[in-house]
Amino acid sequence: MCPEQAPIPKRESGDERRIAIARAARALIIEKGLEGLRTRDIAERVGINIATLHYHVPSKEALVALVAASLRDDFKAQALRHPKEGLDAGAQLRQEFNEFREIVAEMPELIGVLSELVDLSRRDPTIAEIILPMQAYWTGQFTKIFRTGIEDGSFRPNIDPAAAAIVVTAALSDCWRPHRRPSLEPVIAELERAFFLPVSNQG
Amino acid sequence: MCPEQAPIPKRESGDERRIAIARAARALIIEKGLEGLRTRDIAERVGINIATLHYHVPSKEALVALVAASLRDDFKAQALRHPKEGLDAGAQLRQEFNEFREIVAEMPELIGVLSELVDLSRRDPTIAEIILPMQAYWTGQFTKIFRTGIEDGSFRPNIDPAAAAIVVTAALSDCWRPHRRPSLEPVIAELERAFFLPVSNQG
DNA sequence: CGCTATCAATCAATCATTTGATTGAGAAAA
DNA sequence: TTTTCTCAATCAAATGATTGATTGATAGCG
Structure with a gap:
């Protein structure tokens, strides 16, 4: 006035x-x-x-799709935060683990909401269309890293990259849960032992 | 009449x-x-x-608790179906994988409902009380197997049994999802490679 | 054995509240 | 002025749950 x-x-x-x-x-x-x-x-x-x-x-339905898109966008932004060019496979793997630690610290709800939406994607094609490519992208990053690591001799040579990527993303996601949170670091360490080649272990 | x-x-x-x-x-x-x-x-x-x-x-709340109890009971029954006495660690691990295959084949919904209830257990202490011990029991089985396998020389000696158990259960649960179902066998194979000691690999 | 009383279980109708969504008026912004 | 945005009030249907009458099953008694 x-x-x-x-x-x-x-x-x-x-x-x-x-x-x-x-x-x-x-x-x-x-x-x-x-x-x-x-x-x-x-x-x-x-x-x-x-x-x-x-x-x-x-609508509520559109709202849930908005949430899914919001997750995807945040995830993408996070992935672009730390470029991986010039890093060898071992360092890339460790950077992925650091990124996960950052997500847990900064966007603790991201994995939890993702988990609920992954369940929902079984039943809702619209959500599947947003979430599954994003999950596939995350898994695909590990697949690439494992492939590279086998070639450069960092990792155990008999790794199946795609299967190993699923093992890793599943284990990380599981450790998001509050009752599993204390296990995050031991699990990451175990994943490293499971996949790094002991002979050329750079840890 | x-x-x-x-x-x-x-x-x-x-x-x-x-x-x-x-x-x-x-x-x-x-x-x-x-x-x-x-x-x-x-x-x-x-x-x-x-x-x-x-x-x-x-009440609806009591109904969900009934579902949780029903899952726990089925899971228990399944676990008792194949005794593990007399098996070495490697065979025990393989038997656990076979049991998971059976669950996927016979009670495909068990893991999916369990997943939703594990999420819910974060928010509902009553459900947590039923579900988390059951999940802990499942994980604990693998922990024991890994411990045994380290001692008897079947598995990689630097395994952290508890962390490895989480890796395994998470990977198996993830492969329950329909879009991940085709990956179950490659993931199981990868888990075996990750944990069995190559030198004494009985595969 | 047949009958009766009792209890467990079942149902249609209903309740009170919640829920996703809409309407129409008014306020704010361009 | 027009457009965008906001709100209180309201709608129609859904939801978890309740009520009171009825049915089914069984034990006890004469």
């Missing part, structure tokens, strides 16, 4: 709203699971009215 | 009902997830009225 007051924009843009909505939904999925996810709770967490939520995201 | 008709019991006992209810709920959890689990759907699947379901199981 005061004419001297600077015109400060008060409203978030549509994109900002959707980011906030996805954030709130992710937090709530961790707290209550998919089965306890309620659109009203999300709206309240963001600080908007339920109708506003529907204005920005047309 | 017919006096010659044998007196055939028409009603199932309470225990039988609860078993049927747990079965139906398990199937529906796989089809629709925990988030899509509805008491009316369960009642319909069993062939009883919703009030009858509540007669036998007082």
Whole structure:
């Protein structure tokens, strides 16, 4: 009302709203699971009215897809944070483990929400379309590393790269769970022992 | 009405009902997830009225606990099916893999429901109380096998038994997922290569 | 043996609340 | 002014659960 007051924009843009909505939904999925996810709770967490939520995201289904896309985007951004060019296979593997540690530290809910959405992807093709390629990408990174490591002599030569990649991603994901969190470091160490070639072990 | 008709019991006992209810709920959890689990759907699947379901199981919460207990009991029964006495560590490990194959073949939904309940156990102490000991038991079996195998020279001597057990159970659970099912055998083979000592490899 | 009382189990109808979503008016921003 | 965004109120259906009447099964008694 005061004419001297600077015109400060008060409203978030549509994109900002959707980011906030996805954030709130992710937090709530961790707290209550998919089965306890309620659109009203999300709206309240963001600080908007339920109708506003529907204005920005047309349905609950679309909201879950937004969450999936948000996970994918964060995961991608994380993956691009630490380029791997110039690193040998052993160092690359260790960098992947460090990245996982960072995810656990900075985005603790990411793996947990991912786990719920991976389950959901069995039943929902729309979610599968977003989540499975992302999971495949993560697994594929390890597959590449193992392939390289076999060639350069860092890793046990009889490794099946694709199978080993599944072993690693599954083990890491499992250690995201709170009751398994204390096991993360021993499991990472065990994975290294399992795959590095003892003769050329650089640890 | 017919006096010659044998007196055939028409009603199932309470225990039988609860078993049927747990079965139906398990199937529906796989089809629709925990988030899509509805008491009316369960009642319909069993062939009883919703009030009858509540007669036998007082609340939805109690129903999920019943499912958890049902999983635990089936898992136990499966574990007792193949005694491991007299087997060396390598054979024991292979037997565990065979048991997992049997579970996948005979009770395909068991691991999937377990996965959803493990997630839920983070949020629900009642479920945690049933599920986590069972999961710990499964992991513990592998821990014991690894310990034995290190001592008898079957396995790589620098294995951390507890960590290796987590790696194995996580990898097996991951391969339960339909899009990962084709990877089960290569992953099992990779696990064997990772843990068996090459020198005394009996494969 | 037949009848009765009792208890367990079942059901249709209903309840109270929740849930995803919509409507129409008004506010904010461009 | 027009467009975008927000809100309170509301809708229609779903949801977990309850109620009261009825049915089925069985034990006990004459």
